[in-house]
Amino acid sequence: MSTSLILRGILAVIVGILALAWPGVTILALIILFAVYAFMDAGFQAVRGFSSGKAGSAVGHLLLGLIDVGAGVVALAWPAPTALVLVLVVAFWALFGGFSEVFSAFRAGESAGLRAMYLITGVVWIAFGVVLFARPGLGAVTLAILFGLFSLISGTTLITRGIDMHRTGRALDPARRGLESHAA
Numbered sequence: 001m002s003t004s005l006i007l008r009g010i011l012a013v014i015v016g017i018l019a020l021a022w023p024g025v026t027i028l029a030l031i032i033l034f035a036v037y038a039f040m041d042a043g044f045q046a047v048r049g050f051s052s053g054k055a056g057s058a059v060g061h062l063l064l065g066l067i068d069v070g071a072g073v074v075a076l077a078w079p080a081p082t083a084l085v086l087v088l089v090v091a092f093w094a095l096f097g098g099f100s101e102v103f104s105a106f107r108a109g110e111s112a113g114l115r116a117m118y119l120i121t122g123v124v125w126i127a128f129g130v131v132l133f134a135r136p137g138l139g140a141v142t143l144a145i146l147f148g149l150f151s152l153i154s155g156t157t158l159i160t161r162g163i164d165m166h167r168t169g170r171a172l173d174p175a176r177r178g179l180e181s182h183a184a
Contacts, residue, residue, distance in 0.1 A: 002169060005162030012155030019148030026147065027140040030086060031079045038072035041065075083140035090143065091132035094150070098125030114164060121157045124150065 019026040042065040049061030075082040101122030105115045128150050132143065 002162045002165035005158050005165065007162075009155040009158030009160075009162060012151045012158060014155075016148045016151030016153075016155060019144050019151060023141045023144030023148070026144040027083055027086075028079065031075050031082050034082070034086070035072040035075040038068045038075065042068035042072065080140075083143070084136055087132050087136045087138075087140065087143050090147070091129045091136070094125045094129030094132065096129075098122045098127075098129060101125055111164075114161065117157050117160055121154060124153050 045061045045065035045068060049058045049065060052058040052061060099122065101118050103122075104110075105118035105122065110118070128146055131138075131146065
């Protein structure tokens with residue numbers, strides 16, 4: 001688990017650096033990624049619709065597929081409104097994630113340092129979400145820059161957590177071996 005946290009942290013730091021270096025490209029990439037997802041989902045809905053044994057279910061899946069195609073076309077044809085919706089979705093995600101981090105800080109058994117990291121990360125996430133909700137018109141480039149900073153901070157936190165878990169796991173291994181040898 002500690003290795004996966006460290007790897008996720010490194011990936012977040014790399015994404016943060018790229019987002020800061022090319023904010024325009026970052027937001028366009030997110031819009032294109034959303035459009036690709038919508039088109040792929042439309043295909044899956046069509047497959048489900050044509051393989052359904054019931055007419056009502058088939059019509060529902062085919063309608064969802066058409067909505068997906070429409071969403072993908074809108075995203076590519078009008079990237080600015082799509083970026084605004086993306087800003088609002090990211091704002092909600094950041095608020096939810098931030099409150100989860102803050103609540104995690106108060107779980108039993110966490111060290112003071114880890115509690116502080118949870119709190120700092122949670123407050124950064126919440127601040128990020130509040131700024132985006134309060135001023136969604138600031139634009140997608142601002143979102144890309146904030147996303148880059150957010151990714152750098154979150155990545156650093158994940159790396160720190162992973163290292164802390166790795167150290168804790170190593171510290172416990174000799175104790176476990178000692179208990180196992182006394183039990184045998």
